[in-house]
Amino acid sequence: LIGETRQIHSRANSNQSTQSNLLSHIDIASHRISNGFEGERHHPGGPESILKYAGKDATAVYDPIHPADTLDKYLDPSKHLGAVVMSVPAQKIEESPEEIERRKRIAHKPLLSQCYNLFDFEAVAHRVMTKAAWAYFSSAADNEITAQENQRVFQRIWFRPQVLVDVEHVDISTTMLGTKTSIPIYVTATALNKLAHPEGEIIFTRASHKHNIIQMIPTLSSRAFDEIIDARGDDQIQWLQLYVNKDREVTKKIVQYAEERGCKALCITVDNPQVGRRERDLRSKYTESNGEATGGNSPNHGTSNLLDPSLSWADIPWFQSITSMPIVLKGVQRVEDVLKAVEHGCQGVILSNHGGRQLEFARSPIEVLAETMPVLRERGIEDKIEVYVDGGVRRGTDILKALCLGARGVGIGRPFLYAMGAYGQPGVDKAIQLLKDELETDMRLIGCNKLEELHPGLLSIRSLFDHSTHYQDGLSSAVYRPLTAVPQRGKA
Numbered sequence: 001l002i003g004e005t006r007q008i009h010s011r012a013n014s015n016q017s018t019q020s021n022l023l024s025h026i027d028i029a030s031h032r033i034s035n036g037f038e039g040e041r042h043h044p045g046g047p048e049s050i051l052k053y054a055g056k057d058a059t060a061v062y063d064p065i066h067p068a069d070t071l072d073k074y075l076d077p078s079k080h081l082g083a084v085v086m087s088v089p090a091q092k093i094e095e096s097p098e099e100i101e102r103r104k105r106i107a108h109k110p111l112l113s114q115c116y117n118l119f120d121f122e123a124v125a126h127r128v129m130t131k132a133a134w135a136y137f138s139s140a141a142d143n144e145i146t147a148q149e150n151q152r153v154f155q156r157i158w159f160r161p162q163v164l165v166d167v168e169h170v171d172i173s174t175t176m177l178g179t180k181t182s183i184p185i186y187v188t189a190t191a192l193n194k195l196a197h198p199e200g201e202i203i204f205t206r207a208s209h210k211h212n213i214i215q216m217i218p219t220l221s222s223r224a225f226d227e228i229i230d231a232r233g234d235d236q237i238q239w240l241q242l243y244v245n246k247d248r249e250v251t252k253k254i255v256q257y258a259e260e261r262g263c264k265a266l267c268i269t270v271d272n273p274q275v276g277r278r279e280r281d282l283r284s285k286y287t288e289s290n291g292e293a294t295g296g297n298s299p300n301h302g303t304s305n306l307l308d309p310s311l312s313w314a315d316i317p318w319f320q321s322i323t324s325m326p327i328v329l330k331g332v333q334r335v336e337d338v339l340k341a342v343e344h345g346c347q348g349v350i351l352s353n354h355g356g357r358q359l360e361f362a363r364s365p366i367e368v369l370a371e372t373m374p375v376l377r378e379r380g381i382e383d384k385i386e387v388y389v390d391g392g393v394r395r396g397t398d399i400l401k402a403l404c405l406g407a408r409g410v411g412i413g414r415p416f417l418y419a420m421g422a423y424g425q426p427g428v429d430k431a432i433q434l435l436k437d438e439l440e441t442d443m444r445l446i447g448c449n450k451l452e453e454l455h456p457g458l459l460s461i462r463s464l465f466d467h468s469t470h471y472q473d474g475l476s477s478a479v480y481r482p483l484t485a486v487p488q489r490g491k492a
């Protein structure tokens, strides 16, 4: 069946689960790097997630989540058994009624010029993305309370602006880990960007370059790492987000190769010893045949090398021994761990709950930030480490609040994915521009010219730690879709 590698999966039609495909890619990759391809035995989705495509065209599920070089790079030539016959008629995914409806929605989507804020992109993305892509990107753990809290927390912080300050010339540029950025935001790592747009991660590379902001490259990119690096513009800064592979030789190769290719920071994800339960995503993949078998987003837990639940503080010196990139821990959720990061000589932490996709009822990064910075200041170590936040940022005022609390910068993930899914690169470009415009306006209105002038005294955070508020957020709840009912048997 397998011959010319591009043809292996070259014609497909299926609604296969995104994550098990994703995991297959990564795990196959890691095993090939370390000790050769070992077949479906190590497929994190179990052998069935490969075998269910035996003899079928898997293009439509394979392409959006795999870098183009995956098979050439990772599938042992001994497994290339022959050429695929391309004349076999296949049902094209475009022909499904769902796809026809989606194409109509795309044809009638609003113009980019009609988008005035990041929520607009989300509303359009929901209408034009495939069901699988929307489910994967938008879903979060359990009841999605933490995911909502990430946005909601900003409503519990109010401003105390100062007036009669000359704010004619506002400058929102700064440095992050020592390199310049035009605005203290970065494109954070999100997996499988090709699900949002065929060009995937490269769109973020180009848009980041255009705006002089940093891109964090995901371990689980859907474009080849080299493609993302090669798309980098002059003087552009890229950081690497790392999932620590159980096979540390694999991890070492990934890290050292990234450094060799010019990545300027190593952001180690520390909040994912196991994938959280993202039920909206699971539901979207439900079929009669897989219903019984589907236990969570982390199929084949234990045999996959992708995530290492044994990762611990004891590993940090090892990372420091294999790279001279600054080390940033991504997914820190309490001040005690920020202090440990300082003790371990890390250059940065990203306060994050993984967009609400991991531990449900993890607090918002903004709340953790407000808990953290006074402790760092009290101990006089606030300059020893850069503190970042990600999750829930949608507005210039959100960024401003984080900066006032002491964040060095903020990461933005889903909103840029939505902008990309809705309008491609021009969408991402406009989303970044909107945030720049908003932040500049907000700086003027709060009475500050430079980011160094921001401080907690410009905020009222009296109710920040109070989780019992019941604000109705019309704008974000308008784009939030309630879960659908459990499908009836036979109607899935």
Ligand code: PPY
Residues within 6 Å of the ligand: 019, 022, 191, 220, 272, 275, 307, 354, 357
């Ligand atoms: C996420 O979906 O939040 C990720 O970080 C990607 C991922 C997906 C499945 C396993 C590990 C990481």
